[in-house]
Amino acid sequence: MSLHDQFPAYGGRGPSDLRLGIALGAIATIFMIMRVYVRLRMNKFGTTALMLSLLAWFFTAITQVFGILSVLHGLGNHIETIEKVGELHNFLLFTWITVFFFNLAIPTGKVAVSAFLIEMNGPSNPKIRRSLIVVAVLNIVLNIPQLLMVWFQCSPVDSLWNPLKQADCDHRKSVYYTYFVGAIAALSDFYLAIVPIHMLIPLRIDRKLKWGLSFLMGCGIFAGVAAIVRTWAAKYILSADSSWGVGVLFRWGEVEEWIVLITMSIPPVWPIFRPFTNRFITSAYPSQPQYAYKNNNPYGSQQLYGSTAVASPLSPSFPPPLVTTTISISSMKGGETSTIVPSEFSPRNSNERTPHNIITDNKNKPWVELQEVNFKRSP
Structure with a gap:
């Protein structure tokens, strides 16, 4: 028996939205598992950011579950079809629950990204640190009214999912406020995608690695684009065929949520992939x-x-x-440096293995571990 037979309101944009959300959710979940593994088995960096990321993943997963239920009961399909099969009540109920958890997941994800970048930056650049704190606070404070508006659009509250009492609801204030909050969310995504690139560019590391990490971390820009589109799609809540139009909002909303989690997980899981990139990465050390x-x-x-x-x-x-070299790497001009010193004097024929770490916190915990470097001396 197909989903169409079990859920007669299922159709329209719904199936493609469902598949996209599940695919992105699976990728994000794999990244989160790898982050936990790295934190437990490889290094102790980024505990606060990891906890916030897990909370964001939890809210996003709940949003996705209720989003799937909404799709099965008509989200993304035409309102006439939903009414005809008698699924309007379930469609309204699950859709507004989805919106509620979505408004929890979005700011939590941005706070998690801000926390990670603060830990990555450390005390080296107080201006960036303060700006990231502002981004986190804004996304929390501005989304509190959004959460409340979901449940106070109708009087009484149960009119929100009662098909016979939709005249008691006024969605205009919520939609207009969504335009404002959505603009802030988009700007936050763009800023959070640019900041790590700004941190990486001054580093003396392999150029391919630098631009590769910059590109991957900069993919948060796509979350900003998704935020713009889903903010624009909020207007469909006021349309006559709202279920069809809100399918657009839901699609770009889930893209924004999962992309934020995926891109923010790339740097923390780098130690897992580092051994596979040695052949493509050259050392940034000066030649001996x-x-x-x-x-x-x-x-x-x-x-x-x-x-x-x-x-x-x-x-x-x-x-x-043996002549040793001390190399200091700083993420920002005028900031604190992370110093790399090869091992002490050793026999001439011994091989030195020096970890090449960049961007450390105030306790010298590595954020990104690069390849090991062998210093060779000619006879």
């Missing part, structure tokens, strides 16, 4: 100076630096000292 050793007198040796011979007090059989 090459040394040649020449014995021209019986009392010692000469060490050649380029074309200049310098007398060395070491005996010919004693290996030359």
Whole structure:
């Protein structure tokens, strides 16, 4: 038995909306599982952001579940079809519950992104830190009235899902306020997509890795585009064929929700994929100076630096000292730096394995771990 046989109001835009939401939800869920794995088994960075991300995922998953129920009972189909099969009550009930949890999921996701970027930035740039706090607070405060308006559009409240009492409802205030909040949400998405790129560009890391991460983290711009479209689609709530038009709102709303969760999970799960990218990533360390050793007198040796011979007090059989290099990497100008120091002096034939970490918090916990670097010395 098909879904159309079980749910006669199912159809129109609904099936494609349902498939898209499930696909994006599955991808986001896989990323969240990987984030938990990284946090438990690989590093201790980003606990607060992870907890907020899990909360955002929870609200988004509930939104998706009720969205599926709404689709099965007519969301995305024409209102005449829903009325004809007697599903208008279920359509209204599940749709407004979906809207309620959607208004919880959207700001929570943006707060989670802001928290992660604050942890990633650390104390290095207080202006960015303050701006991210402002974004988080705005999205929380401005969505509180939106949550309340869902349940106070009708008097009494149960008129909201009663087909015979729709005349007791006035959706105009809610729709107009949605335009305002949706504009703030879109601007927030654009800003949260640009900030990590701004942090990555100054870093002295492999260029392919830098632009690859910038592109992936910048995909949050697509969430901003989705926010614009779903805000525009809010007008269909006031249309005569609201169920058909709200299908557009629902589609772009679920795209916005899941894309935010997916893009914000890319940096935290990078340690899992790092071993598979070593062949494509070159080290950002400066090349190690090459040394040649020449014995021209019986009392010692000469060490050649380029074309200049310098007398060395070491005996010919004693290996030359290992020259180490200290590299400081800062995410922002004038900010605190993360210092990478190769291991102490070691035997000439030993292999050094130095973790190449960028962007650390104030406790030196790595955000992105790059490839291990082998320093080689010529004989």
